[in-house]
Amino acid sequence: MFVPQKDHYFQRAKREGYLSRAVYKLIEIDRKYALLKKGMQVLDLGSAPGSWLQWVSSRIGKSGRVVGVDIQKVTHPMPGNVTVLQGDMTDQAFVKILVDSYGPFDVVLSDMAPFTTGNKHADSARSALLAEQALYVAQKVLKPNGTFLVKIFQGSDFHDFLLTLRKLFKKARVIKPAASRRESRETYILGTGYKGLTE
Numbered sequence: 001m002f003v004p005q006k007d008h009y010f011q012r013a014k015r016e017g018y019l020s021r022a023v024y025k026l027i028e029i030d031r032k033y034a035l036l037k038k039g040m041q042v043l044d045l046g047s048a049p050g051s052w053l054q055w056v057s058s059r060i061g062k063s064g065r066v067v068g069v070d071i072q073k074v075t076h077p078m079p080g081n082v083t084v085l086q087g088d089m090t091d092q093a094f095v096k097i098l099v100d101s102y103g104p105f106d107v108v109l110s111d112m113a114p115f116t117t118g119n120k121h122a123d124s125a126r127s128a129l130l131a132e133q134a135l136y137v138a139q140k141v142l143k144p145n146g147t148f149l150v151k152i153f154q155g156s157d158f159h160d161f162l163l164t165l166r167k168l169f170k171k172a173r174v175i176k177p178a179a180s181r182r183e184s185r186e187t188y189i190l191g192t193g194y195k196g197l198t199e
């Protein structure tokens, strides 16, 4: 079984007060593509333990708001512009409440990842399901021209998912951030310029 090492990013997160090394993936993408701005409304799916929430909160400032959703509880205290919800994004009743009660959003982020089994086909199928759920919600709550950043494991569903994003957004880029472990199959797709619902 692969046991992740407590690497440079882990130590750096500890030193800089972030709740997870995952923050450096978002920081890299945000710095390169300027995703987050003061006053933005942001939805962060798969937000526990909360390092992306910490980064987004500081970037959007007091006039912005970020809503974080995770099946697990975010236990760390968060700044006033953060709302945390505990819920399962594969539970359609919860997703309906989320879509009906929150938004619209300028940015939808999803760092959701399944509990991995080591079976790469099963794990990538579960990751694709979470990415599809995130996209379903993004299509309902994103403002026109909005931004969608989603994690998805490389696997048989990856290509079709990318093609779907290329239709829905003006641009869809595949990104493997430096802080993403080389041996991990995780990849991010960044969709910018949401075209809006066509129905």
Ligand SMILES: C[S@@+](CC[C@H](N)C(=O)[O-])C[C@H]1O[C@@H](n2cnc3c(N)ncnc32)[C@H](O)[C@@H]1O
Residues within 6 Å of the ligand: 019, 020, 022, 023, 045, 046, 047, 048, 049, 050, 051, 052, 053, 069, 070, 071, 072, 087, 088, 089, 090, 111, 112, 113, 114, 115, 130
């Ligand atoms: C890699 S972690 C996210 C780390 C987070 N971005 C941070 O910076 O702290 C992936 C998260 O996805 C969540 N997750 C997995 N399946 C989910 C589901 N069905 N609904 C909501 N969250 C889910 C997990 O509970 C886990 O906290």
